[in-house]
Amino acid sequence: MRYVSTRGTAPALEFEDVLLAGLARDGGLYVPETWPALDAAAIRAFAGLPYAELARRIMAPFVGRLADDPAFAALLADTYAKFGHPAVAPLAQLAPNDWLLDLTQGPTLAFKDYALQFLGRLFDLVLARRGARITIVGATSGDTGSAAIEACRDRGAVDVFILFPNGRVSEVQRRQMTTVPSANIHCLAIDGTFDDCQALVKAMFNDAPFRDALGLSAVNSINWARIMAQTVYYVAAAVALGAPDRRVAFSVPTGNFGNVFAGYVAARMGLPVERFIVATNRNDILARFYASGTMATAAVEPSLSPSMDIQVSSNFERLLFDLYERDARVVTQKMAGFAAGGVLTAERERLAAARPLFVAGRRDDEETTAAIAAVWRETGMLIDPHTAIGVAVGRAERPDPSVPLVALATAHPAKFPDAVVRATGIRPELPPRLGDLFERPERVTVVANDLRAVEHLIRDRARIRIGARAGRKE
Ligand SMILES: *Cc1c(COP(=O)(O)O)cnc(C)c1O
Numbered sequence: 001m002r003y004v005s006t007r008g009t010a011p012a013l014e015f016e017d018v019l020l021a022g023l024a025r026d027g028g029l030y031v032p033e034t035w036p037a038l039d040a041a042a043i044r045a046f047a048g049l050p051y052a053e054l055a056r057r058i059m060a061p062f063v064g065r066l067a068d069d070p071a072f073a074a075l076l077a078d079t080y081a082k083f084g085h086p087a088v089a090p091l092a093q094l095a096p097n098d099w100l101l102d103l104t105q106g107p108t109l110a111f112k113d114y115a116l117q118f119l120g121r122l123f124d125l126v127l128a129r130r131g132a133r134i135t136i137v138g139a140t141s142g143d144t145g146s147a148a149i150e151a152c153r154d155r156g157a158v159d160v161f162i163l164f165p166n167g168r169v170s171e172v173q174r175r176q177m178t179t180v181p182s183a184n185i186h187c188l189a190i191d192g193t194f195d196d197c198q199a200l201v202k203a204m205f206n207d208a209p210f211r212d213a214l215g216l217s218a219v220n221s222i223n224w225a226r227i228m229a230q231t232v233y234y235v236a237a238a239v240a241l242g243a244p245d246r247r248v249a250f251s252v253p254t255g256n257f258g259n260v261f262a263g264y265v266a267a268r269m270g271l272p273v274e275r276f277i278v279a280t281n282r283n284d285i286l287a288r289f290y291a292s293g294t295m296a297t298a299a300v301e302p303s304l305s306p307s308m309d310i311q312v313s314s315n316f317e318r319l320l321f322d323l324y325e326r327d328a329r330v331v332t333q334k335m336a337g338f339a340a341g342g343v344l345t346a347e348r349e350r351l352a353a354a355r356p357l358f359v360a361g362r363r364d365d366e367e368t369t370a371a372i373a374a375v376w377r378e379t380g381m382l383i384d385p386h387t388a389i390g391v392a393v394g395r396a397e398r399p400d401p402s403v404p405l406v407a408l409a410t411a412h413p414a415k416f417p418d419a420v421v422r423a424t425g426i427r428p429e430l431p432p433r434l435g436d437l438f439e440r441p442e443r444v445t446v447v448a449n450d451l452r453a454v455e456h457l458i459r460d461r462a463r464i465r466i467g468a469r470a471g472r473k474e
């Protein structure tokens with residue numbers, strides 16, 4: 001399988017090069033050249049498979065010769081053996097035809113673990129075989145940093161530097177990052193805001209000599225390998241509920257559009273999906289787009305579901321590429337207009353093509369709290385604010401009550417305890433495997449909000465041999 005860029009001018013690449021490249025050189029996102037097909041018999045044969053083997057079969061057409069490599073199968077088995085439930089992504093029932101897909105069983109209690117745990121191991125496998133190393137640099141306001149750290153801890157070919165705003169992340173979030181004792185993990189508490197951290201990371205990527213010397217790389221959801229790994233749980237859930245002989249609807253708490261796009265990939269491959277319900281908080285750019293055909297950015301407003309406080313959903317470009325029949329020139333034009341003016345408009349007939357499969361809705365903080373309380377009253381289950389938005393929008397927008405509705409539980413309630421306490425009066429507990437989080441020693445370096453200071457520290461600690469690659473003197 002080869003991959004092409006949504007902007008059309010970067011070279012087509014094989015899977016391993018797409019994995020290491022992340023973003024395409026023309027600024028686009030890589031997508032498979034064609035969508036592989038799963039017929040009904042293949043889907044039927046998925047019933048009852050262990051999650052890691054299901055993952056291997058779904059990924060097979062995307063990863064080329066890796067699929068038959070015993071090291072790849074072993075990597076998948078190792079990835080998902082560490083999760084907190086033997087089903088890896090278990091379903092929980094909320095009502096007769098109403099389900100939760102529990103994606104909180106990974107080490108950092110959010111769905112990002114399902115892809116990042118795989119990605120960290122895959123980086124190591126591919127880099128070790130190439131005799132190469134990378135340095136991952138990222139800014140986080142909480143969730144992504146801990147998922148990336150857990151994914152890359154103790155990996156021989158990867159060093160990780162995570163910048164977060166000193167004193168401005170929750171204690172659970174900070175401890176999930178700073179209590180990892182691995183020598184290749186470096187937590188930098190920046191004396192500044194999240195925006196300052198992001199600006200520092202951007203400046204490092206724009207410093208070409210620094211970027212090249214350190215082999216800088218990123219692990220955000222523009223990486224195709226992350227999408228592919230997330231496609232697996234959509235198939236697992238649908239098969240458990242009767243696919244291919246029964247259709248399902250998915251409701252997906254959405255920010256960057258990576259998770260719901262992974263579901264779309266499953267549908268393109270042949271999984272019978274009735275509808276994707278795109279659930280957003282008050283930062284509802286996607287809901288407004290599906291209603292009006294116009295995507296217009298506004299200021300990001302903080303909410304109870306911070307991981308969805310996003311105005312520019314980077315993965316949406318991948319859907320746009322398909323809506324415009326893979327015409328990269330149109331996508332390039334639309335994205336350039338969006339970058340310049342903050343507005344993107346889709347023609348009526350293009351939107352009509354997306355409408356049977358996608359619907360969107362939004363919930364504000366008050367409605368989110370009410371949804372947490374309602375699920376608690378009805379079932380005795382505690383859900384987090386992101387999940388609550390998925391449940392609430394899903395119930396309102398489901399196409400047909402006879403079609404099973406699967407809402408994705410994207411984070412564990414103990415990650416966002418204050419919102420849960422406000423809704424239910426109950427403080428959710430960390431699962432036993434994380435129970436000693438508050439006793440573990442922390443390791444963190446406080447750094448000034450200063451590019452030179454941060455670059456100096458990273459050069460000092462990264463294991464990649466600076467200068468050795470290009471024979472260059474510092
Ligand atoms: C990242 C995240 C989301 C948003 O997922 P996207 O793939 O960015 O749409 C939703 N909920 C939680 C808890 C997250 O961490």
